[in-house]
Amino acid sequence: MFTSQEERLAVDGGAPVRTAPWPTYDKGDVFISPEDEQAAIEALRGKLYFRYDYRPYEQTFTGRLESRLAEYFGVPHVLACTSGTTAIALSLLALELPPGSPVACPAFTFSATPSAIVLAGHRPTLVECDADLHLDVADLRRALEEGARAVVVVHMRGFASDMPAICALAAEYGVPVVEDAVPALGARLNGRPLGTFGHFGAFSTQSDKSLNTGEGGFLVTSDPEAYARAVVYSGAYENRMARHFGGTAPPGVDDLAYPIFGFRMDEIRAALAGSLLERLPDRLALHHRNHDYVTERLAALDGIALRRPVAPGAYLGEALVFRLEGADPQRCARFARALTAEGVDARALGDPADTNVRTFWNWRFLFGRDAEAARAAFPRTARYVGEAIDVPLSANLTLEDCDDLVTAVRKVLAGLR
Numbered sequence: 001m002f003t004s005q006e007e008r009l010a011v012d013g014g015a016p017v018r019t020a021p022w023p024t025y026d027k028g029d030v031f032i033s034p035e036d037e038q039a040a041i042e043a044l045r046g047k048l049y050f051r052y053d054y055r056p057y058e059q060t061f062t063g064r065l066e067s068r069l070a071e072y073f074g075v076p077h078v079l080a081c082t083s084g085t086t087a088i089a090l091s092l093l094a095l096e097l098p099p100g101s102p103v104a105c106p107a108f109t110f111s112a113t114p115s116a117i118v119l120a121g122h123r124p125t126l127v128e129c130d131a132d133l134h135l136d137v138a139d140l141r142r143a144l145e146e147g148a149r150a151v152v153v154v155h156m157r158g159f160a161s162d163m164p165a166i167c168a169l170a171a172e173y174g175v176p177v178v179e180d181a182v183p184a185l186g187a188r189l190n191g192r193p194l195g196t197f198g199h200f201g202a203f204s205t206q207s208d209k210s211l212n213t214g215e216g217g218f219l220v221t222s223d224p225e226a227y228a229r230a231v232v233y234s235g236a237y238e239n240r241m242a243r244h245f246g247g248t249a250p251p252g253v254d255d256l257a258y259p260i261f262g263f264r265m266d267e268i269r270a271a272l273a274g275s276l277l278e279r280l281p282d283r284l285a286l287h288h289r290n291h292d293y294v295t296e297r298l299a300a301l302d303g304i305a306l307r308r309p310v311a312p313g314a315y316l317g318e319a320l321v322f323r324l325e326g327a328d329p330q331r332c333a334r335f336a337r338a339l340t341a342e343g344v345d346a347r348a349l350g351d352p353a354d355t356n357v358r359t360f361w362n363w364r365f366l367f368g369r370d371a372e373a374a375r376a377a378f379p380r381t382a383r384y385v386g387e388a389i390d391v392p393l394s395a396n397l398t399l400e401d402c403d404d405l406v407t408a409v410r411k412v413l414a415g416l417r
Contacts, residue, residue, distance in 0.1 A: 011337060051080075079227065082264065088120075109180070117152060205217055
């Protein structure tokens with residue numbers, strides 16, 4: 001139990017639960033070893049920063065990274081590129097949908113998902129989420145009935161979507177699925193890596209991802225012809241696409257028939273990612289340990305609804321997400337501010353004073369400035385996202401840090417009632 005002094009919230013002048021900074025990527029929190037740093041330095045000193053130079057492709061840092069990722073994910077084809085956004089866009093371009101096709105994606109996602117659909121020349125069609133913030137499969141059927149030509153499903157905040165159900169429904173309508181696995185690199189569903197259920201899987205190596213190269217990404221697929229098109233689109237000109245097929249005859253894709261974009265990963269980032277891949281299992285284990293430790297200690301609390309996975313263990317664990325059931329966005333914003341004042345960084349996803357681009361009503365490039373009309377169009381997602389609190393969980397957290405988080409949540413929940 002708290003004493004009277006401990007009960008007073010820090011936001012009201014009381015003593016905070018912790019004073020040490022909560023570790024997050026934007027404060028320099030990284031999961032990088034001296035060996036990782038050395039790999040990047042080796043590439044830098046080698047003075048060969050372009051993956052299509054005189055070397056055999058399999059000897060480049062990028063070629064080696066793609067080969068190792070292919071082995072890790074159990075797929076034949078991987079393409080390293082500049083970001084998760086471009087990985088999604090390249091996947092959609094490679095599918096050769098008619099220009100301007102409607103493409104379904106969840107209403108709860110980072111704005112990069114609909115942005116990638118726009119970048120590929122198509123139109124985002126939003127789909128509601130359920131109470132656990134997963135894509136609502138029933139509402140996806142509505143989008144497919146209305147003519148969606150592809151589905152981009154997102155494993156948002158590291159939690160797997162219901163891929164068997166989504167893929168079965170998409171197959172019923174004869175449309176391809178692209179997995180935006182950008183927030184979930186390394187997570188699995190029923191033992192299978194996320195990103196390998198759909199026609200393409202798209203990943204990011206941006207600063208807060210499981211492989212942190214600052215910027216970067218990659219896509220995975222088992223379709224050699226679509227892969228070849230993606231490679232050309234990414235910027236493999238003058239028959240450089242053939243280098244990605246390891247000496248075997250590439251598909252008969254005319255590399256002069258497609259525009260080329262500068263979406264290639266450079267050798268320095270590829271070297272860093274390749275080294276980071278060695279310790280990815282360690283990072284994933286720490287994420288799961290921390291997430292499980294915290295959620296086990298918060299599970300019995302009244303007033304919060306912890307996000308539930310679609311299957312046991314089907315989450316990355318790099319974020320704690322829960323809802324204050326029935327609370328309005330203003331109360332959720334007060335909760336997040338109070339939790340942050342206790343020394344644990346938190347964000348109310350639907351905070352009216354925050355232009356959080358994980359809230360679809362802030363996507364003015366789709367909806368203009370009428371946020372109320374946008375919320376009214378997708379009321380369930382607006383409600384559930386409006387109730388959501390998000391706390392980043394670094395792999396570098398100690399169990400003592402996790403105890404601070406549990407204590408802070410309990411204190412704020414009691415203090416704001």
